[in-house]
Amino acid sequence: MSPTEVCNMALGRFGARRISDFDTDTSVNAIQCRLQYAQTRRALIRSHWWGFAKTRVQLSQTTTPAFQWNYAYLLPSDWLRLIGIYESGADNPIEESTETWEREGKTIISDMSTVYLRYIRDVEDPNEWDALFTECMVLSLARKLVIPLSQDLKMKKDIDDDLIPLMSKVRAMDRTESQHIGRDELKTWVDARNTNTA
Numbered sequence: 001m002s003p004t005e006v007c008n009m010a011l012g013r014f015g016a017r018r019i020s021d022f023d024t025d026t027s028v029n030a031i032q033c034r035l036q037y038a039q040t041r042r043a044l045i046r047s048h049w050w051g052f053a054k055t056r057v058q059l060s061q062t063t064t065p066a067f068q069w070n071y072a073y074l075l076p077s078d079w080l081r082l083i084g085i086y087e088s089g090a091d092n093p094i095e096e097s098t099e100t101w102e103r104e105g106k107t108i109i110s111d112m113s114t115v116y117l118r119y120i121r122d123v124e125d126p127n128e129w130d131a132l133f134t135e136c137m138v139l140s141l142a143r144k145l146v147i148p149l150s151q152d153l154k155m156k157k158d159i160d161d162d163l164i165p166l167m168s169k170v171r172a173m174d175r176t177e178s179q180h181i182g183r184d185e186l187k188t189w190v191d192a193r194n195t196n197t198a
Helices: 004-010 028-046 131-150 151-177 189-195
Strands: 054-058 072-074 079-086 102-103 109-110 118-121
Touching: 004 028, 004 109, 004 131, 028 079, 028 118, 028 131
Parallel strands: none
Antiparallel strands: 054 118, 072 109, 079 118, 102 109
């Protein structure tokens, strides 16, 4: 799977001409694909706690804040969405922090001397995506391409009619692929708020 294939699936959704190569094709279709592709991927990944995009890391300290907080930690370059902040790592029981902290730009600022982060990362390689995420990506990209390339409002509505229920179904399915009972990551009302569940 490659960006070229993803774009061609999206273009095929409304009968547009295929592109030969995502990076080098100079056609209008390829230009529109390059314009929309990365932003669509990042927005879609950020919209949900996709299992394939979850990861964890210990953050590195950066320049000390000018006032109010003692430490600042640089977010990873592939960071898209925060899941949780923790005070201990792999060798200790992981407990979500009760200390105060704040995201400020590309940093986490806090009085904690060590910070571990669970987050959603930007997954650029389509081969790492979940198959159902790929379906959502194809429809989301098609939705953005259909008007500039075809001006077909009915086709846009047809894509929306497929995308909206699919997104709901896929997100619900993705949320079932974990089990934390008996561990320190039990579901809370915060989890429900952040994942659109009760």
